[in-house]
Amino acid sequence: MLRRRVIPCLDVADGRVVKGTRFVDLVDEGDPPELAERYANEGADELVFLDITAAPERRGTLLDIVERTARRAFIPLTVGGGVRSVSEMRDVLRAGADKVALNTAAVADPNLITRCAGRFGRQAVVVAIDARSIAPAAWEVVVKGGREATGLDAVAWAQRAADLGAGELLVTSIDRDGTGSGFDTDLLRAITSSVRVPVIASGGAAGPDDFVAAVRDGGADAVLAASIFHRRIHAIADVKAAMAAAGLPVRLVPEAVA
C-alpha cells in the first residue's frame, strides 16, 4: 500500500534555510544540504525547497544548493519558487531536483503547466496553490507569497491545474501557515475530493495529531511542515509513530540510521 508521506519543507532565501510567520519575519535556520541530509536520515520521505527570494540574479545559488543536496540526500527533492519557464525548470531538474513546483507563474500563464508536463512528464510538475479563506467553504488563490489576491476559486483552480498537466498539488493554507493552529482540513477535503492527483497538505502544523488529521480528515496523500522540524519541536519519527498508531500507512525508518 502506498505510504502517506511526511515532507519537511525548507524555505530558502539567499542560500540559507529561513522560516517566518505568514511569509514574513524571516529567521535563519541553517544550511540547506546539511538539514536535508539530517532529515533523510531521520526518515523524511521527500524534501521540498521553496526559494522565497528567487531574485533572478541569485538563481545560481539555488542551483548549487540543489546539486549539493541531491548528492547528500538519497530521497526525492521538489524545488519551487520563481520558476517561470520550461528552460528554468530544465535547469533545476538538471541540478538534481526530481520535481518543480509552479505557483505564481502558473496562475499568470496556466499553459506553462502543460508545456512543462509535455517536456518532462506530469510527474515532475507540482502546482503549488496558496489559498485563503474568504467565506465558509470558499477559498481564494493568492500569489506572490500571499501578498496578492487573484479572484480564483482554489478548488476550481486545483481541478484546472490537474487537467492542464499537474502531477501533484501542494496546497497551503495562508491563514494557517506559520501559526501552528493545525491544517485547514476543510480546504484539503474540498480539493482532495475533486482531483485524482496526489495532494500535499501544508500550512499550520503544530503537532503529530495535525498530520493525522490532514490525512484522515483532509484526504491528503502527504503532509508538509517546516518550523516544527527545523526547531526540533517534533521529530519526524514521532509524527510517523502517531500516524501509524492512527492506522495510517507510513514508512518507518530504523532509529539506527539517524
Next chain:
Amino acid sequence: MNARPRIAVVDYGAGNLVSIDQALTTVGADVAVVRDGEALRGADAVIVPGVGAAAPAMARLDARGLTEPLRAWVAAERPFLGICLGLQLLFDGSDEDGATTLGIVPGRTVRLDDAPTLPHIGWNQVERTRPHALFEGIADGADFYFVHSYAGALDSTASDLVLATTDHGGAFTSAVARGSLLGVQFHPERSGDDGLRLLANFVALVRAA
C-alpha cells in the same frame, strides 16, 4: 574486472542525472554520462534512467544514435539496468502516447487505470516473486520510491521475467530480470539505504559478469 566498474548512464534529456551519478559513485562505480552510441564502447554496464513520456524519449534516443547500440548491447547479454521510463522503453510500445519503443521485452506500457491516485507518487512495497541477487540483503516488501502513471505489462509468454510486483489499486510489475537484463519501475537512486543497497548489488553483478 576492475574494482570500480565503468557504468554508462544514458542521457537523453530526461531530467535529473545527479542523483543516479552520486548513488552509483557512492556504491563503488565510475559513472560516464553518455549522449551517443559510440560512448557505450568501453562501458562495463549500461543504465537507462529517466522519467516522463515514451515518445519524446524515443525521439531523443533516435536523434542521438542510441537506439540500435542499446538493442545490440542487450542482445549481446551485457549488463543492463532500466529505471522507471528506462524499464518501460524496453517493451514493444506505450499506451501513453502510442510510441513504438525498443521491443526488447514482450509487452506494452499501460496506464494504472485502477489506481486510487494517479500519478502513483511515493513509497510503496516491492514484493518479490523469486529470489535474485539484485535484492540481496533487502527485506522482501521493502519500500521503494515510485513516481509514474504507466507501467510495463508483460505478455503472458514473458511472465517468467517478473521479479517483483507492487500494488496500487491492483498489482503491477515493479521489477523484471532476464539474465543480465534488469529493470525496475521504482527509483533506487531516490530510495534511501535500500535503494543504495540495490545499486550496490547491481555493481556487484557487473563486477562478476
